[in-house]
Amino acid sequence: MNDKRVEGKVQDSQIRVTNFLEVEEGYQEEEALTEASRCLQCVNPRCVKGCPVGIQIPHFIKAIKENRMQDAYDIILESSSLPAVCGRVCPQEKQCESFCVKGLKGDAIAIGALERYVADYALAHDFSSTNRKSPNGKKVAIVGSGPSGLTCAGELARSGYEVVIYEVLHKAGGVLTYGIPEFRLPKRIVQREVENLEKLGVVIQTDVLIGNTITLKELQDEYDAVYIGSGAGLPKFMGIEGEDANQVFSANEILTRINLMGAYMEEANTPIKKCKTAYVIGGGNVAMDAVRSLKRLGIDAHLMYRRSEEELPARKMEVMHAKEEGIVFDVLTNPVRILTDENNNVIGMEVVDMELGEEGEDGRRSVHEKENSLHPVPCEMIVMALGTSPNHQALKESDVQLTDRGLIVVDGTRTSSNHVYAGGDAVTGAATVILAMEAGKKAAKEIMEDLQ
Amino acid sequence: MYQVFYNKKINENSYEMKVKAPLCVKKALPGQFVIIMAYSDSERIPLTIYDYDREEGSITLIYQVVGASTLELTTVKDSLYGIVGPLGNANEICKNPDNYRDKRIVYVAGGVGVAPVYPQVKYLKSCGIEVDVIYGARSASLYLIRDKLEKEARKVFYATDDGSFGTKGFVTDILEEKRENYDLCVTIGPVIMMKNVCEVCKKYGIASIVSMNPLMVDGSGMCGACRCEVDGKPKFACIHGPEFDGSKVNFDLALKRMNVYKNEEAVKMEEMKEKLAKRGVSYE
Numbered sequence A: 001m002n003d004k005r006v007e008g009k010v011q012d013s014q015i016r017v018t019n020f021l022e023v024e025e026g027y028q029e030e031e032a033l034t035e036a037s038r039c040l041q042c043v044n045p046r047c048v049k050g051c052p053v054g055i056q057i058p059h060f061i062k063a064i065k066e067n068r069m070q071d072a073y074d075i076i077l078e079s080s081s082l083p084a085v086c087g088r089v090c091p092q093e094k095q096c097e098s099f100c101v102k103g104l105k106g107d108a109i110a111i112g113a114l115e116r117y118v119a120d121y122a123l124a125h126d127f128s129s130t131n132r133k134s135p136n137g138k139k140v141a142i143v144g145s146g147p148s149g150l151t152c153a154g155e156l157a158r159s160g161y162e163v164v165i166y167e168v169l170h171k172a173g174g175v176l177t178y179g180i181p182e183f184r185l186p187k188r189i190v191q192r193e194v195e196n197l198e199k200l201g202v203v204i205q206t207d208v209l210i211g212n213t214i215t216l217k218e219l220q221d222e223y224d225a226v227y228i229g230s231g232a233g234l235p236k237f238m239g240i241e242g243e244d245a246n247q248v249f250s251a252n253e254i255l256t257r258i259n260l261m262g263a264y265m266e267e268a269n270t271p272i273k274k275c276k277t278a279y280v281i282g283g284g285n286v287a288m289d290a291v292r293s294l295k296r297l298g299i300d301a302h303l304m305y306r307r308s309e310e311e312l313p314a315r316k317m318e319v320m321h322a323k324e325e326g327i328v329f330d331v332l333t334n335p336v337r338i339l340t341d342e343n344n345n346v347i348g349m350e351v352v353d354m355e356l357g358e359e360g361e362d363g364r365r366s367v368h369e370k371e372n373s374l375h376p377v378p379c380e381m382i383v384m385a386l387g388t389s390p391n392h393q394a395l396k397e398s399d400v401q402l403t404d405r406g407l408i409v410v411d412g413t414r415t416s417s418n419h420v421y422a423g424g425d426a427v428t429g430a431a432t433v434i435l436a437m438e439a440g441k442k443a444a445k446e447i448m449e450d451l452q
Numbered sequence B: 001m002y003q004v005f006y007n008k009k010i011n012e013n014s015y016e017m018k019v020k021a022p023l024c025v026k027k028a029l030p031g032q033f034v035i036i037m038a039y040s041d042s043e044r045i046p047l048t049i050y051d052y053d054r055e056e057g058s059i060t061l062i063y064q065v066v067g068a069s070t071l072e073l074t075t076v077k078d079s080l081y082g083i084v085g086p087l088g089n090a091n092e093i094c095k096n097p098d099n100y101r102d103k104r105i106v107y108v109a110g111g112v113g114v115a116p117v118y119p120q121v122k123y124l125k126s127c128g129i130e131v132d133v134i135y136g137a138r139s140a141s142l143y144l145i146r147d148k149l150e151k152e153a154r155k156v157f158y159a160t161d162d163g164s165f166g167t168k169g170f171v172t173d174i175l176e177e178k179r180e181n182y183d184l185c186v187t188i189g190p191v192i193m194m195k196n197v198c199e200v201c202k203k204y205g206i207a208s209i210v211s212m213n214p215l216m217v218d219g220s221g222m223c224g225a226c227r228c229e230v231d232g233k234p235k236f237a238c239i240h241g242p243e244f245d246g247s248k249v250n251f252d253l254a255l256k257r258m259n260v261y262k263n264e265e266a267v268k269m270e271e272m273k274e275k276l277a278k279r280g281v282s283y284e
Helices: A029-037 A057-063 A070-081 A083-089 A101-105 A111-124 A146-158 A187-199 A216-222 A251-260 A285-296 A316-324 A433-449 B022-026 B070-072 B113-127 B144-152 B169-179 B191-203 B251-257 B261-280
Strands: A024-027 A137-145 A162-166 A202-206 A225-228 A248-250 A278-281 A298-307 A327-331 A333-339 A345-357 A365-369 A375-378 A379-384 A421-422 B003-009 B014-018 B035-036 B047-048 B051-053 B058-064 B083-085 B107-112 B132-137 B155-160 B184-188 B208-210 B226-230 B233-236 B244-246
Touching: A024 A111, A024 B155, A029 A111, A029 B155, A057 A070, A057 A111, A070 A083, A070 A111, A083 A111, A111 A187, A111 A285, A137 A146, A146 A162, A146 A187, A146 A433, A187 A202, A187 B132, A216 A225, A248 A251, A251 A285, A251 A379, A278 A285, A278 B244, A285 A298, A285 A316, A285 A379, A298 A333, A298 B014, A345 A379, A421 A433, B022 B058, B022 B083, B035 B058, B035 B113, B047 B070, B058 B107, B058 B113, B070 B261, B107 B113, B107 B169, B107 B191, B113 B132, B113 B144, B113 B184, B132 B144, B132 B169, B144 B155, B144 B261, B155 B169, B169 B191, B184 B191, B191 B208, B226 B244, B226 B251
Parallel strands: A137 A162, A137 A225, A162 A202, A225 A421, A248 A379, A278 A298, A278 A379, A298 A327, B107 B132, B107 B184, B132 B155, B184 B208
Antiparallel strands: A333 A345, A345 A365, A345 A375, B003 B014, B014 B058, B035 B047, B035 B083, B051 B058, B208 B244, B226 B233
């Protein structure tokens, strides 16, 4: 009988493609209570094992059910610094929810939606979470104010450390601010989470590029420990002919213009390119965010991915929402050349069809070009969402060791340099918000151990 | 917010602004740039550093009004919303002056490009390396900071398009004429001028360095808007540059890529004029 989960209200797909307001409206009280009461309260909860930061999921759900909202919030905060963010952007279907017993015969509990409900309730009711141990006189510098840095800062500040976060942009939040769009993660939510950290005494210094403005060495001299959570790095391009055409952008550029600079708003001073047809190349969350943003600018937006829909690395919900919004999915297709006019403007691309082969060592099926499948596709804009390669501005003149692939060598989160720790995309390459948070949390733990 | 000492007009379309930025100035070296924001909703604008004073903790910038954002910048009075830097790499000669003591160096500046040339000339003089400067402008009235430049350079040669000051013609005419005197040229100015200067250099076997100033958003390598083709490969001006070997830069591509937002910028310019008029802000 209660095999079906409660679906929260979602903005109508026809309407939402004309705005940047949040797609999912979140549970109302009654919906949350109904969904919470579906939870079996397993004695050995499998869902917790699926959570990278180990939130005591059944406990907070029980608290919702019993209308103890402050408790619910406190339980989540024990493990996660950014519940309003995670409830919205975690790939729950691959994590906690995939382990839920209810999922064996029906729908898994909507853990993400419930987490979001608690966090939004807490923000709306101004729950304070300023519990912190008395200052221990130790200072930690954090490079980057993205999910990893914010999490690390929260953990340390609560334990009595003095924390300063350095951010190169003019606003805090990292990818939560410049990358993930308003319709998926409203910026006021990010702002509130940042303010909560500031209430704990965390200082955020914007407009600082570590490596240039201040060197890592100087941070090491001034602080007891340094955590590097500088993020994924330089956007990758394909290296195909015509890629330097005027309307070939990285997804990072498009998203930064739209989210950080507000270019989707009429009154914004930062421009964004519009056109009739645009293609976003890639299949991850960044690709999904970019293509859905372009759609909202009135562009006929396509997603092109070389594998099949099944292999799309993006969060399932985003794929579903994108489809509802009328994004065209051109899967098993790959560009080989970008076509331009004499002024270097994009007029289309040449693409080939692709076929899937055997599963490779990485567990993903290989993919190869179909013979004689080359054909042109007209368009005026192409956005590359192909991941990133390391950017180590922060490590200039430091002794932090790198792998052959240019990633930071770590043992846990400890780097080769004294009292320098690193985590998140700077270590793993582009991954998810929650994994970056996990690393930030782990770093905080290791810093505390080492500074004992 | 950053305190603004002054933001004043210095010729018919250029302004000079001095900002208090103590952290930013600590490591600033000639050749590096900053990104500034006039107000919280402004565009991020990259500007190469013109002058800096570590004791005072100040950075001075010279900018030309070329679009909505630089027009808006002229309205800044007491404080600037944002300044981040120093970004990019310092000029190679200033970084390692000892490697260049036996070189005969000339700087070729065009228009407002003289602003980033000046600190290099000054810095090198302080290291005991004197250089010549060839400085071109459309007309005599457009010259900037001539006195300061002449104080630091060994010699300054002028060229104007209309012959109203110095040689009538282009900087390349002077460079060709004096080519025997130099084996290294640093050129900063409009892309088309840098292209022509580098062609002359190539022709006569003079090494060249250019400072690229493409569109940019974050300035730390994250967005890739500023990519230039150097030696056939894409390079990010913000972290790999802004200075590159002039013989290896694809200037034709850079010229075309400058026009990406041309139409959008024209619209924004009109909107900005209206916005400022409505606010009763005067500008010229």
